[in-house]
Amino acid sequence: MANSLSNLRIMVVDDEAHQRLVLKKILEKKGYFVEVASNGIEALQRIKSEAFDLVLTDLIMDNMNGVELLEKIKLFDKSIEVILVTGYGSIENAVDAMKKGAFSYFVKSHDPKELLDEIDKVEKKITSNNYYEDFGAISENFILTSKNKKFQEKLSMIKRAAQSNVNILLLGESGVGKEIIARYIHSCSEKKNENFVPVNCSAFYKGLLESELFGYEKGAFTGANENRKGRFEIANNGTLFLDEIGDISLETQVKLLRVIENRTIERIGSNKGVKVDFRLISATNKELSEEVLNGNFREDFFYRISTIIIKIPPLRERKEDLEDFIEYFFNKSQEKFKRSLKGISKEAMNFLLNYEYKGNIRELKNIMERIVVLCDSDYITLKELDIYSLKDSREESCNEEQISIGDIKFLKDMRREVESKYIRRVIEICDNNISEAARRLGISRRQLFNKVCEYEIK
Structure with a gap:
């Protein structure tokens, strides 16, 4: 949430x-x-x-x-x-x-x-779209460059897998760059000059996913005013990338299994088969083997989509690349927000290098954007990181055993405390200009004023 x-x-x-x-x-x-x-x-x-x-x-x-x-x-x-x-x-x-x-x-x-x-x-869909639009095509080659030996070996395996036409399943935590890996596989394959068609399966509500994948005929349902090709047809002769495949229903899995086996689809509202030829790459952050045991994922479908399984390592296992990533996103964020900062202090850099990025590359990118936007001096310092309670969260996660029963607060009280501190700091940075602070926070002036009154911010 x-x-x-x-x-x-x-x-x-x-x-x-x-x-x-x-x-x-x-x-x-x-x-x-x-x-x-x-x-x-x-x-x-x-x-x-x-x-x-x-x-x-x-x-x-x-x-x-x-x-x-x-x-x-x-x-x-x-x-x-x-x-x-x-x-x-x-x-x-x-x-x-x-x-x-x-x-x-x-x-x-x-x-x-x-x-x-x-x-x-909705939020995941927007975040995913913004992530690739902002840093995808530009940063793809950079993100696939690594000093980590295990990741280098992984990239070699990916290149070899790309030469075949077998189905590939990408596993990995949210934010590790699975779509970038999928695009890289496409670019290394014989289909590189054909369409790469991504579909976020979790972004479509129930039956809408099927109309998105298979397309529909005019008059198939209310609002179907023309024939529409689905993603399978658009990906014909190219690559179809099904992201978050672990979220699709068992009923849809059966239909996809038939398509993968027969390479034929039927548009909704039609019984005419359409031949399709595509390279399938799937991805998920779920453990599909466990989902199979729990009855949430079909075993035959799992084996069909996973001829080759590639697990993308989280950012915390690529520590050798962290400093380069930080510098890269620091520079990109300055370009994006038209800032000109001199650098990152030693203390702030040490913190960033030791932080456990649970959201992986996406989280690092977001952190760098935030601190670049809110920095009010020439250098990024721990002060900017403290705004987001990153340091506190880090210390708490590393010292969970030291928290006593008396330290526990209601979640709503902790949320108020963090939000109040954050809003107060942003207003200070904006020289007490409420309109500018509201714009930076992405809320209306009236909503910010209400928060100021609620938290008694002077």
């Missing part, structure tokens, strides 16, 4: 004040930045003047319903995700809306955790 440093900006749209307030409180408790609107017209005005990543909208509203709002949002900015909030009686309409571009839907009477899970998927 999101934490108190989440950058996801959410707009809640509902003509019932109580419903707006309930959703706002639930989401803010999870650390999201939330704004509300009482109708579609107000929401559109706000969306056009402020940046939002996700809109949660009630399906049934006066003047402009949720589907109409969805269509107008997508016309304005296709990158904004939309989740429909509905009652049992309108589920069919919500499903139809998904075929018009909605990310998913949430039934009001269901457990709010279901909604939070869907929002988590």
Whole structure:
């Protein structure tokens, strides 16, 4: 789930004040930045003047319903995700809306955790996209350069595997660069001049994944106004990369198994087979062997996608590369945010070299961006790292046995403490300019002012 440093900006749209307030409180408790609107017209005005990543909208509203709002949002900015909030009686309409571009839907009477899970998927999708757009194509060769002997051996094996056309399964923790490895395999193969087609399986809600993969015929369902090729057809003669394959349903696994075996797909709404030829690369951060034992993953499907298994090591096992990575992302972050810093202090560098990057390369990249943005001197020091409680988290994780029962705090109190300290420091850096601080934090001025009042920040 999101934490108190989440950058996801959410707009809640509902003509019932109580419903707006309930959703706002639930989401803010999870650390999201939330704004509300009482109708579609107000929401559109706000969306056009402020940046939002996700809109949660009630399906049934006066003047402009949720589907109409969805269509107008997508016309304005296709990158904004939309989740429909509905009652049992309108589920069919919500499903139809998904075929018009909605990310998913949430039934009001269901457990709010279901909604939070869907929002988590949205955040992962946006983070993944931003990660590759910002550093993917530019940094690919750099990230695949290593002083670590084991990783060098891994790269040699990857090159040999790329020469064949067998199915490859990439395993590794989140953030290790599995998509970059997949693109590297494609670039080393005979298919390098053909399409590389990535699909994040966890980003699509249930049945939508199948329409994304197989495509559909005009009239197959409400909103299917034209024939559409699926990712299998787009990847014909090239490489199909199925990321987060451990998250797909057992039913979809059966259908994918048939395609892999027969190299034939049928678009939704058609019984005509279409021949496809593709190189399959899959990836997951789950232990699929355990998922098989637990009945969450088909054994025959697992063996079919894993002719060759390549486990990508986490960043903490590539310590020899850390200093180069830090310098690289330090320089890239300065370019991105138009900063000109002289360097990183010895103490800060020692901390960065000894930090346990649980989020791997992605976490390192995010840390460097944050400290470059917030640094108020010529050098990065421990002060910038302390803002994010990285040092405290590091010390606590290394000294868990030293925490006494009297040191334990409620999670909400700890969250308030960290957020209060963080906001206070950002305002200081911005010379007490609330508008600038709000812009840096990615929230509205009004929302920041409310936080200032809540935490009694002077």
